Amino acid sequence: MPPVLATFLRRKGFDATHTTDYPQAQYLADQEIRQIATEEGRVIVTKDDDFLDYYWAKGAPPKVLKLSIGNIRNNDLIDLLEANLQTINKLFQEDANVVVFGRNSLISY
Numbered sequence: 001m002p003p004v005l006a007t008f009l010r011r012k013g014f015d016a017t018h019t020t021d022y023p024q025a026q027y028l029a030d031q032e033i034r035q036i037a038t039e040e041g042r043v044i045v046t047k048d049d050d051f052l053d054y055y056w057a058k059g060a061p062p063k064v065l066k067l068s069i070g071n072i073r074n075n076d077l078i079d080l081l082e083a084n085l086q087t088i089n090k091l092f093q094e095d096a097n098v099v100v101f102g103r104n105s106l107i108s109y
Contacts, residue, residue, distance in 0.1 A: 001045055001067075008078050009045075012085060017042070030054070037062035043092060052098065060097035068102040 001018070009016035019028050022036070030050050037044050043063040044051050052066045065088065069080065080103065081088075087106060091099050096108035 001047065002074050002077070004074050005045065005077065005081075008081070015042075034062055052100070055098050063092060063096070064098045065092075066098065066100045068100055068105075070103075 003018045003020055006016040006018035006021070017040075019033065022028060024032075028036075030048075033044060034051070034054065036042070038061045041061075043065050045065045045067065046052075047067045047069070049066075051064050055064050067077075069077070072080070084101065084106065088099055088101060091106075091108040094108075098109040100107045100109075
């Protein structure tokens with residue numbers, strides 16, 4: 001995900017980070033990202049199916065917001081999330097472990 005997404009989420013009051021915020025950023029493997037998210041109580045925001053596959057195999061933590069939106073410009077991504085952020089946040093607050101967000105769908109597990 002683009003760093004601008006973490007910036008947007010911080011502006012909305014979330015304690016968001018991006019992999020580029022970590023010293024070993026270019027070398028972070030999925031396992032390390034999961035470990036950081038678990039240790040810091042973060043939700044992984046991704047378009048990558050690997051994090052969702054791991055959840056189905058191993059469960060939570062960490063929590064995952066899987067974006068199933070295909071290719072999208074950064075501004076359009078921010079607009080789409082802006083319109084749905086309150087609902088997504090509410091789902092996680094109500095103990096969802098995974099939220100799959102598409103352009104026309106929002107599913108929580």
